[in-house]
Amino acid sequence: MTVATLPSLSLGPVLYLWDGPKWRDFYFRIADEAPVAHVVIGETVCSKRLHFIEPHVGEVVERLERAGKSVSLASLALVTLERESQIVRALARDSAHPVEANDLSALGLLAGKPHSVGPLINVYNGATARLLASRGATSICLPPELPMASVREIVRDAPGVAFEIFAFGRVPLAISARCAHARSKGLVKDNCQFICGDDPDGLVVETLDRQPFLALNGVQTVSHTCQALIQELPELAAAGISRIRLSPQDCDMVSVARTFDDAIAGRSAPADAIARLQTAYPGASLSNGFHYAQQGAAWIAGHASA
Secondary structure (H helix, E strand, C coil), X not given: CCHHHCCEEEECCCCCCCCHHHHHHHXXXXXXXXXXXXXXXXXXXXXXHHHHHHHHHHHHXXXXXXXXXXXXXXXXXXXXXXXXXXXXXXXXXXXXXXXXXXXXXXXXXXXXXXXXXXXXXXXXXXXXXXXXXXXXXXXXEXXXXXXXXXXXXXXXXXXXXXXXXXXXXXXXXXXXXXXXXXXXXXXXXXXXXXXXXXXXXXXXXXXXXXXEEEEEECCEEEEEEEEECCXXXXXXXXXXXXEEEECCCCCCHHHHHHHHHXXXXXXXXXXXXXXXXXXHCCCCCEECHHHHCCXXXXXXXXXXXX
């Protein structure tokens, strides 16, 4: 990698239900200590969680911007109620900050305005990327399940678009109008008692023979493993990726950000960086299978650096 091709680090929105003070303090520490250039905040998974973070959004944005970081506000990933439609409409209409669209309905509302496209919107080819850019998208975070061959082709076919890669975190796989997390605790979505807050890093789902398989996060399903594209950073940079996205987990995300920053700059060898990630996120199984067009939960050791 050369200096001219080094991507910057970004931090996606917290996908889990953390109480307001924990959410606020997490971003305060990110502002003060993490080497990330761009931060996306907001609720993408469940509108019922909004009241936990709303009292703190203003001070979080102020703290992040005072630290020199750019800020975007995330839209909901699934709109099923009129109340949720009004939330997204108000965000698209009134936000003083760029909006990251995570649902096609938000894309319609943001057309003609500068905005970004989140990883929950399927952008699987260059033609789609070019269309979104023509409607105002300034950056696109590609879906985390794309293999590197597809990433390279999309970037090549959409010159002038800034692309971002989901490089760390449990992979968002699906979202539903029903809440399997509540059902697993004998509750229903309308009276969920915010039970997902008991699992700040997701609720692991096991197969019948007790093997970890997926994780529940309210109405969202995420991977059991944590995607970690850190040995692949030179390849991503060479392909023209502008940003490397870290998705917050209930772990030491400042250490994670520093590890990726050192790896991007070449100050840390891949093996050392992987060991640091395992220390920062103890107990998590790392994966990179999607990158190599294999099962997502797979870990392909040393492939990119070989």
